[in-house]
Amino acid sequence: MSVPTPGMVVIIGSGPAAWTAAIYAARANLEPVVYEGEPSRDMIPGGQLMWTTDIENFPGFPESVDGQELMQRMKEQAVRFGTRVVGENIASADLSTYPFKLQPSWSDGITARSVIIATGARANWIGLPNELRLAQNGGGVSACAVCDGALPFFRDKVLAVVGGGDSAMEEATYLTKFAREVVIVHRRDQFRASRVMADRALTNPKIRVEWNTQVAEVLGDEFVTGLQLRDTITGRERELEVGGLFVAIGHTPNTDFLHGQLDLHPNGYIKVFAGRTCSSVPGVFAAGDVIDDYYRQAITSAGTGCMAALEAERWLSHHGVEEAVSPVLETAETQPALTAD
Ligand code: NAP
DSSP states (O other): OOOOOOOSEEEEOOSHHHHHHHHHHHHTTOOOEEEOOOOOSSOOTTGGGGGOSEEOSSTTOTTOEEHHHHHHHHHHHHHHTTOEEEOOOEEEEEOSSSSEEEEESSSOOEEESEEEEOOOEEEOOOOOHHHHHHHHTTSSEESOHHHHTTSGGGTTSEEEEEOSSHHHHHHHHHHTTTOSEEEEEOSSSSOOSOHHHHHHHHTOTTEEEETTEEEEEEEOSSSOOEEEEEETTTOOEEEEEOSEEEEOOOEEESOGGGTTSSOBOTTSOBOOBTTSOBOSSTTEEEOGGGGOSSOOOHHHHHHHHHHHHHHHHHHHHHHOSSSOOOGGGSOGGGSOOBOOO
């Protein structure tokens, strides 16, 4: 199979990191091609901000901005400077040869002189059989209150939110617009969430908390009717009647398609050099949530997207754009040390 060359820099992803990298790369005449991904049950082109309504902390929007609108505007800005966009996932990559080879999910393979990975992270599920079945069947289990909470199905019902982080607080607070009552189910006796988010949830009269509690099973055949709860201290089980379940228990980085070709942290996030965006493979850079299990903010993602494009540009100009340098020949002396686990 012939391997067409689409551009110098291929950017994988479509969140704030990817679009910011594309804006910088396009303005630097690096002819970026963005593989923005395909919609699936728990992922959507544009990334996690597509599931957020009011973003109040992205600088420049004093009245807040809708997540979908922000992503659309970033994409338009990247396209305006010549970025090409492909609505496919990258299914696999060969980063051991140069130019790098990337295999989109259904079209012919492509090559790239530099790659920026900005594939983000996806929502985690508890892993209960009924949870996943009902989530897939539209039976009232969701990992995204902002996408699904306003559906008529959930109106005036008692809804449960699992988790104790900022996401759980945000989802619970959001759901009070539609629900009769929101019950946060958390496995410990204190939240992981920031003080301000936790206080907002705890002072909301429509929200109550089931502390030291985990969901043992989701009840219901076609639709959620309740939860089997287990006390994490006593082990005692009981049922809670609910009309919907929202799971907000963190995220997993989208790095499976790399099949270990880059150094990853034990939790699957891509390792980058301290304070930089270069990965363990010279010429391959990573940005956004796929390198960040700590800040995970739109603004920090955008910042590292900018860094990745600048690093790609400098790396390409250092090595000569046309002069294919084998990244495997580049020695450790030319790169700083990777961050510790
Ligand atoms: P998170 O901070 O990792 O919290 C995950 C929560 O889920 C924890 O409370 C954890 O319990 C619980 N959990 C994990 N696995 C579980 C399981 N199998 N069963 C039951 N509970 C489980 O994730 P997050 O809330 O998605 O937040 C991620 C990052 O995004 C954070 O940095 C956060 O500040 C940020 N964020 C910010 C905003 C905002 O500022 N507007 C909104 C959302 C998220 P334990 O506490 O016991 O570990």
